Amino acid sequence: MFTVMGITGQVGGAVARALLADGHSVRGIVRDPARAAHWQDRGVELAIADSSDSAALESAFRDTEGVFVMIPADFAPAPGFPLVHEILASLRRALAAARPPRAVYLSSVGAQHPTGLGLITQLHMLEQALGALPIPNAFIRAAWFLENYQWDIPSARDRGELASYLHPLDRAFPMVATEDIGRLAATILQQEWTGNRYPEIEGPRRYSALDAAAALSELLGRPVRPVAVPRETWPALFEAQGTPPDRTAPRIEMLDGFNSGWIDFDPNAAEHLQGRHTQEEVFGALLDKGSP
Numbered sequence: 001m002f003t004v005m006g007i008t009g010q011v012g013g014a015v016a017r018a019l020l021a022d023g024h025s026v027r028g029i030v031r032d033p034a035r036a037a038h039w040q041d042r043g044v045e046l047a048i049a050d051s052s053d054s055a056a057l058e059s060a061f062r063d064t065e066g067v068f069v070m071i072p073a074d075f076a077p078a079p080g081f082p083l084v085h086e087i088l089a090s091l092r093r094a095l096a097a098a099r100p101p102r103a104v105y106l107s108s109v110g111a112q113h114p115t116g117l118g119l120i121t122q123l124h125m126l127e128q129a130l131g132a133l134p135i136p137n138a139f140i141r142a143a144w145f146l147e148n149y150q151w152d153i154p155s156a157r158d159r160g161e162l163a164s165y166l167h168p169l170d171r172a173f174p175m176v177a178t179e180d181i182g183r184l185a186a187t188i189l190q191q192e193w194t195g196n197r198y199p200e201i202e203g204p205r206r207y208s209a210l211d212a213a214a215a216l217s218e219l220l221g222r223p224v225r226p227v228a229v230p231r232e233t234w235p236a237l238f239e240a241q242g243t244p245p246d247r248t249a250p251r252i253e254m255l256d257g258f259n260s261g262w263i264d265f266d267p268n269a270a271e272h273l274q275g276r277h278t279q280e281e282v283f284g285a286l287l288d289k290g291s292p
Contacts, residue, residue, distance in 0.1 A: 001025040002189055003060055003067040003100070005051075007044070008035050010147055011106055014182020015068045015189075016044065022186060029060050051087045057094035066189040067095075070106035071126060075119065076247040084122045088129040095133055102192070104185045105130065107139040109174055109200065110263035117263065118254030131196050138188045141265065142181045143174035143202035144258070146282040149212060153286060156216045156224045164209035165234070167259045169226045172206035174265065177282050180275025199271040207279050215280050219287055 002019050006012025007028030016026050020042060027045040030036045036046055049056035051072060061067050071087050095103060108123040117124060127139050156162050166173055184201050209226040217224040229237070234255070238248040257263035265272060 001027055001045075001064045002186075003027045003029065003047070003064045005029045005068060006070045006072075006106075007039060008032075010145070010178040011142075011181050011185075012068065012070060014179045015185045016182075017179075018183045018186030019189070020044075022190065024065075024190075027060060027064065029057070052090045054090040054093040054097075057090065058097045061094055061098035061100050064100055066102040066104065067100045068104050068106075068185050068189065069095075069130070071122065074122065075251060076243045077119070077122065077250055078247065081122060081125065084125055088126060092129055092133065095130065095135065099135060102136040102138070102189065103130070103133070104138045104140065104188050106181070106185070107141045107198075109141050109143050109202075109265055110257060111139070111141055112198070112266045113262070116253065116257050118250040118252065118257060120254055120257070120263065121250070127198075136193050136195065136197075138193070138197040138199060140181060140185060140188075141198055141200045141269075143176040143200075143265075146175050146177050146203065146207075146277075146279055147286065149283065150286045152212075153216070153283075156213070157220055157222075160222055160224050162209060162213045162216065162224055162226045163229050164212075164226050165229050165255050166209055167228050167231075169209040169228055171259075172208045172211070173258060174202040175207050175279070176201055176203045176275050177277035180277050184273060184275075197271065198266070198269060199273060200265045200269050201273045201275055202265070203275050204278055211279060212283075215283050219280070219283055 002024055004012050004016045007016050019026050027047055028039050029047050029049050031050055033046050047060035049060050107127055108120045110117055110120050111123040111127055152162050213224045213226040234252055235248045239245055
């Protein structure tokens with residue numbers, strides 16, 4: 001039995017699928033069991049717990065061979081990341097009490113840095129807060145999700161444009177399919193080790209906005225051109241998307257970190273792996289299931 005947080009999301013769902021494929025039992029942590037009915041149909045045991053409820057988390061983490069842990073994505077955190085501090089304190093209490101044999105966490109490329117990360121600061125905080133637990137820990141530093149392009153498919157399909165915040169358009173950035181992250185997490189959960197590990201994962205190769213536009217052009221059967229979104233327009237655009245004016249800075253700092261090359265993998269990493277799913281495969285799957 002392995003416990004998986006975020007089972008109704010992309011990465012947590014990929015972890016669960018990989019564990020089930022390997023013949024293991026899975027306990028999925030959910031807030032709303034109605035959203036996870038299809039997992040029950042596949043034999044998954046559901047545990048109802050909020051990420052800030054340490055008692056419920058402790059119960060879900062007990063009597064398992066290992067746990068997969070992730071914190072909810074927050075693209076507009078309050079200054080100082082108070083919610084993340086609360087969640088990490090809850091997770092730390094639950095894991096310290098349950099003492100599972102091992103824990104695997106979703107972290108991020110660049111999380112080795114203490115500053116200049118923007119939104120990824122939340123994952124640096126996760127590594128710092130939970131890396132001190134007296135259990136074997138593995139923090140998967142994953143590249144930019146290829147699935148993030150799902151939000152760009154409508155404009156590519158309807159207007160033939162791909163708006164890119166990653167600059168310059170011909171620079172290749174580390175990206176990875178969430179299915180590859182899930183497979184790696186499931187594999188590590190079935191291993192034994194001591195201390196902390198920081199495995200990194202990216203795709204078979206790096207991709208640029210030009211690559212993404214070319215792939216979408218082929219799949220959609222129409223020309224798609226990448227368009228660099230001017231940096232000076234970012235705050236207003238993010239506010240128009242619903243981000244409060246005082247909360248746009250972390251997202252901008254993260255993008256600046258990628259574009260400057262600051263947010264990248266650790267050159268001294270002991271474990272650096274490559275997934276097998278290509279950009280074309282991920283985009284094809286997004287189109288098959290329908291995009292926003």
